[in-house]
Amino acid sequence: MTTDVQAFAAKIAMLAEIFKPAAPTDDQRLFRGRRDQLARLLTVAGAPGQHAIIFGERGVGKTSVSYMLRDTYLTMAPDTTVCIRLACTAEDDFVSLWRKLPGRLTREIGLAANPHLSELLTTEVIDRVEDAFLDEPTPDAVAQVLGMLADKARLMIIIDELDRMDVLAAGAKLADLVKQISDDIVPCTLILVGVADNVSDLIAGHASVDRCLMPVSMPRMTHAELTEVVEEGFAAYSERSGVPITITENSAASIATLSEGFPYYTHLLASAVGRTAIADSRESIEFTDVFDALMVAKDEAEPSIREAYYNATIAARSDATFEETLIACAVAESDRMGFFTASDVCDPLAFILGIPRKNSDFNAHLKRFSTNTPIVLLAKTSTKTPRYRFVNPLMRPYAMMCGLSSGILKRDFLAEIR
Ligand SMILES: Nc1ncnc2c1ncn2[C@@H]1O[C@H](COP(=O)(O)OP(=O)(O)O)[C@@H](O)[C@H]1O
Ligand SMILES: [Mg+2]
Numbered sequence: 001m002t003t004d005v006q007a008f009a010a011k012i013a014m015l016a017e018i019f020k021p022a023a024p025t026d027d028q029r030l031f032r033g034r035r036d037q038l039a040r041l042l043t044v045a046g047a048p049g050q051h052a053i054i055f056g057e058r059g060v061g062k063t064s065v066s067y068m069l070r071d072t073y074l075t076m077a078p079d080t081t082v083c084i085r086l087a088c089t090a091e092d093d094f095v096s097l098w099r100k101l102p103g104r105l106t107r108e109i110g111l112a113a114n115p116h117l118s119e120l121l122t123t124e125v126i127d128r129v130e131d132a133f134l135d136e137p138t139p140d141a142v143a144q145v146l147g148m149l150a151d152k153a154r155l156m157i158i159i160d161e162l163d164r165m166d167v168l169a170a171g172a173k174l175a176d177l178v179k180q181i182s183d184d185i186v187p188c189t190l191i192l193v194g195v196a197d198n199v200s201d202l203i204a205g206h207a208s209v210d211r212c213l214m215p216v217s218m219p220r221m222t223h224a225e226l227t228e229v230v231e232e233g234f235a236a237y238s239e240r241s242g243v244p245i246t247i248t249e250n251s252a253a254s255i256a257t258l259s260e261g262f263p264y265y266t267h268l269l270a271s272a273v274g275r276t277a278i279a280d281s282r283e284s285i286e287f288t289d290v291f292d293a294l295m296v297a298k299d300e301a302e303p304s305i306r307e308a309y310y311n312a313t314i315a316a317r318s319d320a321t322f323e324e325t326l327i328a329c330a331v332a333e334s335d336r337m338g339f340f341t342a343s344d345v346c347d348p349l350a351f352i353l354g355i356p357r358k359n360s361d362f363n364a365h366l367k368r369f370s371t372n373t374p375i376v377l378l379a380k381t382s383t384k385t386p387r388y389r390f391v392n393p394l395m396r397p398y399a400m401m402c403g404l405s406s407g408i409l410k411r412d413f414l415a416e417i418r
Contacts (some may be wrong), residue, residue: 011278014241019271020232021300024063026071030233032227034065037216041069044189044214045156049182051190056218057170057393058263062193066158066178066217069191073156076278079116084108088165094173097159098137103131118154129285139176146181146188153332154189160348162194175209182212210379220261227256229263230270233287245277247285254290258404260397265297269401272296300397305398308374323366324352327408329377338396339380339387342366352408 025031037054044052054062070083084104086097104373105126109118125148140262149155152336159174174179178190185295192213221229238244255273259265272293277285298306313323328349334340342359345366350357366388370379377388403409 007155009276011241011243013269013274015237015278018237018240019148019267019274021267021271024067026064026067027069029236030229031068031223032228032232033062034061034068034218035067036069037218038072039346040214040216041065041176041191041383042072045069045073048187049185049212050191050214051178051212052214053192053194054216054218055194055196056341057220057260057262058195058415059394060218060220061263062195062218063160066160066191070156070158073154076165077154080120080122081156082108082117082149083156083158087160087161088161088170089163092165092170094135094139094170097165097170099133099242099358100140102133105149109310114187117153119382121149125149125152139173139180142177143186145186147184147186150188153222156187156191157185158191158193160193163194163196167194167333176401178209178213196230199222216250221259221263221266223253223256226259226261226263226266227252229266230255234274244283245274245285246283247273248287249292251287254287258290258397258401260400262394262397264394265397265409266403268297268300269293272300280333291404291411294401298401298405301398302394304374305392305394308376308392308395309398310401311372312369319363321353322365322368322401323406324408325349325362326369326376327399327403328352329366329369329390330396330403331409331413334389338389338393340389341387343385351401 013169018027041052041054044050054061055065060099066085070085074081076318084101086100086104088097102207104159105121107121109121109126128148132141133185135141137145146155146157162170162174174192181188182192230247234245235248236248251273255266269290273285273289276296277283282289309326313326315322325345328345330339331348332340332344334344342363344377345362346357346359349362366377366379368384369375369377370388375391378391380389382388400409404411404413
């Protein structure tokens with residue numbers, strides 16, 4: 001007999017399988033949008049000498065799209081395809097990155113439900129890879145190894161979190177590698193993935209790869225797509241658990257609004273609101289439940305964001321209004337690139353504080369946010385009027401969530417934005 005606690009734990013676990021802010025999704029059903037990106041990536045995967053770079057903001061869904069690509073690519077020829085994912089860390093350089101390859105190959109073959117793969121990539125083949133990398137792997141040596149592997153299997157290598165590496169040093173070597181395997185038409189597809197405003201940040205100044213490296217930009221997701229992520233997620237939960245949870249249209253829409261295009265926040269908020277519903281044995285989620293979930297969700301946001309917010313807003317004096325100013329920045333109108341000026345902050349700050357505000361009343365706050373580490377706002381002071389932008393775009397929705405949960409922002413504010 002299952003106890004109440006076990007039944008509760010089972011439901012929470014089921015929800016955690018659906019809404020998982022910390023993990024990329026590889027669930028075909030819950031994956032929304034991104035058709036253009038997948039089409040481009042699949043075109044690249046089928047074209048000899050072509051490779052791709054997926055780039056966009058953190059939390060926008062880059063790793064997830066690379067998982068979808070991998071799954072689709074594998075399904076086309078499961079018996080002969082090897083798809084390896086190498087994730088970079090801050091300690092990695094070109095050499096240490098490629099030295100991960102033999103281990104990954106071994107794991108991939110061990111994992112494969114498919115015995116054909118281990119016939120293609122035998123332990124001798126993997127030993128040869130390891131031997132080839134005993135000396136520091138150069139772009140040349142890596143190209144040869146990839147050529148050798150690609151003779152045996154359809155090969156795709158996904159290099160994720162590229163921005164964590166020292167891009168200046170590793171970027172040039174990666175560019176050399178891309179160029180080389182492209183010129184030699186080695187039948188291996190390289191997919192690079194990283195955070196960057198534009199591709200040039202990642203493979204800076206390597207014009208020679210322009211033609212063989214297709215840029216695939218990942219914009220933020222639309223409000224409609226994020227609303228569907230919430231609705232479809234709860235529909236999947238209801239089916240899998242046999243216990244229905246419905247979410248009202250405006251609750252799903254308000255989660256999408258608060259997410260500002262980042263599926264990361266959609267998963268974080270939907271997970272929080274869902275857990276509360278399960279804990280209270282409720283079968284429906286209403287608009288007000290979203291606000292109650294904000295408190296939970298903001299405490300579970302990425303630690304780096306929480307710490308940066310805390311450090312920016314902590315004050316020795318109780319009459320300091322750093323938090324109000326930061327929240328006003330988060331809701332201030334910004335241009336297409338996310339920049340705003342002090343004048344853009346005046347109205348929302350006056351609204352929040354209920355008193356008129358001039359730039360001079362809070363310029364010192366903007367200075368603090370843009371100079372004290374960890375820096376929250378990037379200041380562009382080259383023009384007469386300084387412009388500001390959140391260093392981490394995930395901070396904007398986070399500050400808004402903090403504002404709504406603490407009451408600094410009134411609840412009806414959510415209905416007014418967008
Ligand atoms: N297309 C999508 N549909 C639904 N959820 C998504 C989609 N893309 C990403 N997610 C979710 O958003 C969160 C962040 O995705 P992730 O791929 O890790 O982003 P990134 O690699 O850009 O930081 C994860 O919870 C993931 O499940
Ligand atoms: Mg990622």
